Amino acid sequence: MSQPEAGVDQQISLGKQLRTAREDRGDSLLVAAQALKLPTSIIESMEQDQFARLGAPVYARGHLRAYLRWLGLPESLAEQLVAPSDEGPSLQPSMRISRSRAWVERNALRAVYAVLTASILVPALWVATERSGLDPWRNGRSLDEAAPSAQVPAALPVAAPTSEHASTTPAAADSEAPLPVMASMTPFGGSKTEQGPSAATVADTDGWTFHFIGDSWVEIEGPNGRLEYGLLREGETRQFAANELSRVALGNVHAVELHFDGEPVALDSVTRANVARFTVSSAGEISGDPR
Template sequence: MPAPSSGVGERLRAAREQAGLSVADVAGRLRMQLRVVEALEAENWSRLGAQVFVRGQLRSYLRLLGLPEALSDSVPDATLAQAPELTPRTYTPPMQRMLDKAMGRAVYVVITALIVVPVWVATRTHVGSVDDVTASLGLANDPTVAQPESRPAGPTPVTASLTGLSKRAQPAVPADEAPAVDSTASGELMLRFNGDSWMEVNGRDGRQIEHALVRAGQERRFGIGDVGRVVLGNAGAVDVVRGGDVQDLSGFQRASVARFTVSSDGVLAPISE
């Protein structure tokens, strides 16, 4: 059965009409919603929520119309505290909760491993595959020397081997007793290496005569009629001698590499691109 009316709602409506105010006017002055003003005049307290809100809204309305605020205490439903409704929850055993936590941590560990392990393997493979090729050639400390291409398999050039034999066969002669003889025959091209370098010498028919790394202090001699094309790395450290004269390589040099051809009479010319 609904609770009997206390009459405060009727008094609110009568006082409002007597003051010439509409429901919208009261709502605007009190900054309330229209449904709240209507609920107060209808004594429909259940639409207004908790008792503290009902009492405060009712007192504000009474104060606006000049009615005693004590009328809010005479309303039983307005001062009755309603217990909050409790919603039952499903009971979860402690072991189930622990298992759920363990499963969540396991999933986290698996996802982390799937991300970290491939990155580690890729990095490890990349680091392990680095080889120091230039160190094995002995030219890593000379940035001006270009690295030659790999020498194709084949027999050692005969010219270089004969040069070494001729050097070993010559007896040591004091400098003051040595005869003044031209160091290079007119029909011979000599490469004198003052620093570490590399060389590639091809014949007139295009075959490769020699392609090798050469240490400082060594020499190579070739017949002028046999040489067709010469490429020298670190050309500034190599003297090209023909007929006892050192040839000027500035016209054949680009960066530290010199490329030139040798004619049948020993004249050097740039390689046409």
């Protein structure tokens, strides 16, 4: 508390001093409230020494100093009410929670984000995986990858390999490990004049003749279904009647020699990335397969 001010009676309460000073000025409570822009209840509470109604100490001290200044009294009288070093009430926690509950509340939002992310990404990855395995030939396998060799239908005539490839027997082919056949623009195998069938053999053959000078993955279909499917080895030959084919796919097409009624058939117009896909008309004409 500050030292007594000159001309101020310390025996009189602070509120009574305020009321006496106001009455000496000839002003009413309403005039004082309007001058200080405060409710009359605050002015009346200060004059009745009911400073607790003014709220926190910082507000009570501010209202009191403003009133003292307006009345012309020393502002140091406000220190009799509240010292500057007074502190407000300390905050106390209203409730306590367990450590496990605090951990759950802190990580609940992260768990929700993780679940939402998984619910979006997992279906997207599944759809992408399924789409990547689709095959336009309905078998789920690329024409350029190795696969087990299919058995030749018993009803189809199979020409024996030429003398130049007589050494390549089924037993020898089975003893070797199958190698993957990949699409490439570089021709595989030897030249057609060295490994192809003889001119006499081709000239005496009617219909379609497929002679393989290298490994090739094939799928040959007829009007009634699939005729040939699988990996055909170097030196093998397949023959079909003129009206027996409807759709053909040849992987590693540079390793395949195709003849129709003894005449060579060019596949450049239906070849892309070393894979030929074409359809066959009843007249023996070929055209690109739209699939």
